[in-house]
Amino acid sequence: MDFAFFLIQLLNGLQYGLLLFLVASGLTLIFGIMGIINLAHGSFYMVGAYLAWSLSSLTGSLTAAILLAIPLTVILGMGLERLLFRHLYQRDHLYQVLLTYGLILVFEELRSLIWGDDVHGVAVPALLSASIPLTENLSYPVYRLAISGVCLLLAAGLYFLIQKTRLGMMIRAGASNRDMVQSLGIDIKLIYMLVFALGIALAAFAGMINSPLSSVFPNMGSQVLIICFVVVVIGGIGSVKGAMAASLMIGLAETFGQVLVPEAAGMIVYVLMAIVLVWRPEGLFGRA
Amino acid sequence: MGNTRLTQFLPYLVVGLLALFPLVESTFYTQLLTKVLIMAIFAMSLDLLVGYTGLVSFGHAAYFGLAGYALALMAPKYETVSLWWSLPAAIGVCALFALVTGTLVLRTRGIYFIMVTLAFAQMLFFIFHDTKIGGGSDGIYIYAKPTMKLGDVELVNLEKLEQFYWLTLALMAAAYLLLRRVLGSNFGRALLGIKVNEHRMRALGFPVFRYQLASFTLSGALAGMAGYLAAVQYGFVNPEILSWHQSGAVLMMVILGGMGTLYGSVIGAFAFVLLQEVLSNQAWFGPSAKHWQLAMGIFIMLVALYLPQGLAGLLARFGRSPVMEAADE
Numbered sequence: 001m002d003f004a005f006f007l008i009q010l011l012n013g014l015q016y017g018l019l020l021f022l023v024a025s026g027l028t029l030i031f032g033i034m035g036i037i038n039l040a041h042g043s044f045y046m047v048g049a050y051l052a053w054s055l056s057s058l059t060g061s062l063t064a065a066i067l068l069a070i071p072l073t074v075i076l077g078m079g080l081e082r083l084l085f086r087h088l089y090q091r092d093h094l095y096q097v098l099l100t101y102g103l104i105l106v107f108e109e110l111r112s113l114i115w116g117d118d119v120h121g122v123a124v125p126a127l128l129s130a131s132i133p134l135t136e137n138l139s140y141p142v143y144r145l146a147i148s149g150v151c152l153l154l155a156a157g158l159y160f161l162i163q164k165t166r167l168g169m170m171i172r173a174g175a176s177n178r179d180m181v182q183s184l185g186i187d188i189k190l191i192y193m194l195v196f197a198l199g200i201a202l203a204a205f206a207g208m209i210n211s212p213l214s215s216v217f218p219n220m221g222s223q224v225l226i227i228c229f230v231v232v233v234i235g236g237i238g239s240v241k242g243a244m245a246a247s248l249m250i251g252l253a254e255t256f257g258q259v260l261v262p263e264a265a266g267m268i269v270y271v272l273m274a275i276v277l278v279w280r281p282e283g284l285f286g287r288a
Numbered sequence: 289m290g291n292t293r294l295t296q297f298l299p300y301l302v303v304g305l306l307a308l309f310p311l312v313e314s315t316f317y318t319q320l321l322t323k324v325l326i327m328a329i330f331a332m333s334l335d336l337l338v339g340y341t342g343l344v345s346f347g348h349a350a351y352f353g354l355a356g357y358a359l360a361l362m363a364p365k366y367e368t369v370s371l372w373w374s375l376p377a378a379i380g381v382c383a384l385f386a387l388v389t390g391t392l393v394l395r396t397r398g399i400y401f402i403m404v405t406l407a408f409a410q411m412l413f414f415i416f417h418d419t420k421i422g423g424g425s426d427g428i429y430i431y432a433k434p435t436m437k438l439g440d441v442e443l444v445n446l447e448k449l450e451q452f453y454w455l456t457l458a459l460m461a462a463a464y465l466l467l468r469r470v471l472g473s474n475f476g477r478a479l480l481g482i483k484v485n486e487h488r489m490r491a492l493g494f495p496v497f498r499y500q501l502a503s504f505t506l507s508g509a510l511a512g513m514a515g516y517l518a519a520v521q522y523g524f525v526n527p528e529i530l531s532w533h534q535s536g537a538v539l540m541m542v543i544l545g546g547m548g549t550l551y552g553s554v555i556g557a558f559a560f561v562l563l564q565e566v567l568s569n570q571a572w573f574g575p576s577a578k579h580w581q582l583a584m585g586i587f588i589m590l591v592a593l594y595l596p597q598g599l600a601g602l603l604a605r606f607g608r609s610p611v612m613e614a615a616d617e
Contacts, residue, residue, distance in 0.1 A: 037399050087593060093399050094344050098543055098592035101536040105585030113579060222532070226410050229403040237399060266414035273407055274392055281395040 004134040009255055015144045017251020018151035022206035023224055024231040024243045025158060026199030032238025033175040033195050036085060037093050039100035042225025043107035044200045048073060048207030050111060053120050053216045062125050066208045070201060077200030081193045089192075108219065117218050122211040147209050154202070155244060162240065171195060175238070227254075230269050234276045236286025245284055299551070303461050310450040318453050319521075324561045325456045326517045329463050331541040331553035333510035338539070339548030340471060341503045342483030343394075346402045346535050347409030348511055350389070351382045353530030355512035356519030357416060358382070360428040371436040371444060378516045379509050386508025390501045409535055417527040427526025430519060446520055456517055460554075463510055467550055470506070479503055544591055546600025555599050563587065 027041045051072060055065035084103070088096050124143045131139040162168040173181045174191050182188045207220075214220065231250055235242025250269050257268040276284065306325075310318045330352055337343045358378040363369040393404045416422040433452075436444040446452045470476050481489045482496055490496045519525050528534070537560065545556020566572070567580035595602065 031399060037402060084589070084593075091596075093402060094338065094539075094543070094547075095592045095596060097344065097346060097402060098540065099589050101540070102585040102588030102592065105581045105588070109579045109582035109585065113582075226407065226532070230407050233396075233400060233403050233407065263419060266418045267411055270407055270411035270414075273404070277392055277395055277404065281400075283400075 004138045007134065008138060008140055009259055010252070011140060011144065011148070013252035013255035014248065015148045015151075015251070016255055017248040018148050018155070019206050019210055020224075020228060020231055020251055021155060021244050021247035022151055023203045024228040024235070024247055025155075025240050026202040027228050028232045028235065028238055028240060028243045029195055030199045031232070033171060034085075034089060034192050036088060036196075037096045037100070038085075038199075039097060039225065040103040040107060041199070041203055041228065042221030042223070043104050044073065044077075044203040044221070045207040045224050046111065046219075046221035047076070047107065048204030049122075049211040049214070049216045049220060050115050050207075051204070052208035052211045053122050054115060056122055062122060062208075062212065066205070069208055070205065073201045073204035074197045076204075077197035078193050080200070081196040085196060086189070086192075104222070107221075111218065119215055119217040121215045124212045143212065147213075150209060154205075158240060167191075167194075227269060230273045232283075234273055234283055236283030239283070239285035242283055242285030299461075299464065303457065306457055307454065310453050315449060318449055320561070320565065322449075322453045322456050322521060323518075324558050325453075325460045326514050326521065327538070327541060327557035327561055328554040329456075329460050329517070330511055330514035330538050331545065331557045332460075332463055332467060332550055333507045333514065334538050335542050335547055335550055335553045336467060336471075336503060336507045336510070338542055339550075339552075340476065340483065341479050341500060341507075342486075343500065343504070344402050344539075345405040345507075346532070346539065347405035347407070348507075348538055349530050349532065349534035350405075350409035350412045351386055351508040351511035352515035352518065352534060352538075353416075353525070353527075354385055354412065355379065355382050355515035356525040356529050357422050357428075358512075359434075359516050359519045360430050360525045361422065363430055363432070363434070366431055368432040368435045371434040371446070374434055375513070375516055379512045382512025382515070383505050383509035386505045387501065390504035390508070394497060394500050394504065406532060406535065409530060409532060413527050413530045413532075416530060422525070422527075425527055427524055427528075429524045431523075433520055433523070452520065459513060459517070463513065464550060464554075467510075471550075475499065475502070540588055540591070542598075544595075544598050546598030546602075549598075549600045552598055552600035559599060 023041065023045055027038060030036050030038050030041075048069065051069040052062060052065050055068050056062045059065055059068070084099065088099060124141075128143045128146050130142045132142060132145075133139045160168075162171060170181065170186050170191055173186075174188050174195075178188055181191075206224075227250065231243060231246045234249065235244070235246035250272070253268050253272055254265065257265040261268075280286070306321070309321060313321075330348075333351075334345065334348050337345050337348075355378040358381045359369070359374060362374055362377060389405075389408050393401060393408065396404050417425050422428055433446040435442055435446065444451050444455060446455065471479070478489065478494055478499055482494070482499060486496055515529070518529065541556035541560045542553055543556070544559055545554065546552030564580070564584065567583050568577050570577045573580070591598075597604075
């Protein structure tokens with residue numbers, strides 16, 4: 001493996017990891033703050049990708065499609081929180097699993113009814129379609145670098161939002177004591193709704209920006225969902241920092257695994273998870 | 289409690305009536321009911337974990353599918369395999385796998401447990417999907433169904449529908465009795481105690497981890513028994529048998545029937561398989577039957593929201609007379 005090839009794999013691994021972070025951070029926030037296990041999180045990733053595809057073929061531009069789709073997914077998130085998830089806060093995880101499992105089936109069938117069962121490609125925006133040459137025959141696409149950049153910006157924004165703003169303070173307070181926050185005169189229901197919509201929008205956004213690379217296909221959400229479960233378990237539930245560390249770890253492990261040991265690549269992440277579980281059952285950054 | 293005798297004999301009556309079924313009904317319904325019985329075993333095995341041990345596993349298809357693969361890999365290609373050793377061997381493989389995964393997953397609780405069991409099931413899915421061990425995504429055909437011979441006399445041939453049905457029914461009844469016996473023992477009472485308050489049981493000196501691991505292993509073994517039968521019925525295995533949709537469906541059966549009741553799992557399996565059959569019936573719903581999962585998804589959500597005690601809970605509510613209600617107060 002020469003240096004240019006190694007560099008390409010490294011960048012791919014980081015980009016994949018950062019993308020996983022977008023999906024996993026929403027999952028871990030929704031659990032950490034609201035105590036909800038959301039199996040349907042992968043479906044929002046799928047919805048994002050399909051929205052990007054259908055709106056970009058309508059408007060002719062992926063950027064315009066993404067700008068249109070983000071408000072749609074925020075509204076979807078808030079609506080679902082109001083209609084369904086609100087009833088589950090005090091319930092056992094078992095019922096959360098069931099309800100969100102049912103939701104996956106509904107989303108898959110609606111996708112099939114609205115958009116059909118075909119695989120579609122999405123064009124990379126013209127501005128970002130160039131490649132940076134590394135050696136004579138190896139080059140690296142600008143679009144992947146752009147994705148990594150956007151993900152890093154969002155991660156920084158998320159950190160700032162949660163750690164440095166007044167809203168972030170309320171969110172963190174809501175995670176530790178819901179009733180206390182409520183009695184201090186803060187509308188906790190609204191905060192929950194915002195957090196949920198934020199998590200959904202992050203997952204959907206990940207689906208949108210990744211659609212030119214992964215293409216758009218049925219059941220694309222469940223693959224991502226399960227890898228993100230592994231990320232959340234390794235990182236520690238509720239920890240955004242942990243989600244970041246674990247996403248990068250998984251992203252790199254899977255990318256290099258596919259190059260070095262293609263036969264066992266599908267298993268590497270689960271072996272990693274098993275090792276972490278033996279060593280630290282509450283995850284790398286989890287509260288014991 | 290005047291109806292104790294009735295509830296005591298009801299299971300025997302139900303099994304007796306079910307045994308007569310193939311004599312009066314057609315092949316199609318016998319096959320369908322066989323599927324129901326297999327799923328009932330599967331759902332009961334999960335109920336042991338969810339309803340009695342307080343562990344919500346979302347990866348139970350792993351043990352179900354593993355037994356199917358064990359049978360497919362053990363069976364010689366064009367000859368029948370002996371039921372005598374292949375069934376215990378398949379169950380043994382599952383018990384062993386449950387023992388190993390159990391030691392890992394039982395380090396976690398609650399939501400972690402759900403995610404980790406799912407992740408391990410997915411691991412198995414990818415092993416069979418990505419490697420050549422089990423024929424990849426195409427799976428393996430089981431051309432000849434197992435038989436049971438004593439000397440030269442053929443006792444059971446699973447090629448025959450009725451015999452397969454009766455064997456499945458007998459195994460379901462055996463699984464039910466075994467679980468009743470286990471749950472009625474001191475071991476079962478300790479499990480219930482752990483479900484309610486793990487820390488207190490530990491403080492009382494119970495080896496909580498060992499009890500949970502025993503329950504997890506038994507559950508995996510019984511799921512394996514169901515998976516073996518399912519593989520025999522379908523005549524092939526592919527990675528779908530391990531998929532998380534299978535895990536979701538069986539969890540649904542347990543809740544739909546009413547968890548922590550055992551017989552609820554049987555009712556749940558019956559209702560779920562029947563509902564699936566009705567919703568995907570093209571004769572009734574035409575082309576929209578293709579999208580039966582939509583209706584199923586909505587139904588599952590409604591059960592989660594409005595029927596947390598399942599059908600068994602509903603029966604219990606209607607079954608109680610006003611006098612009994614008054615006596616309770």
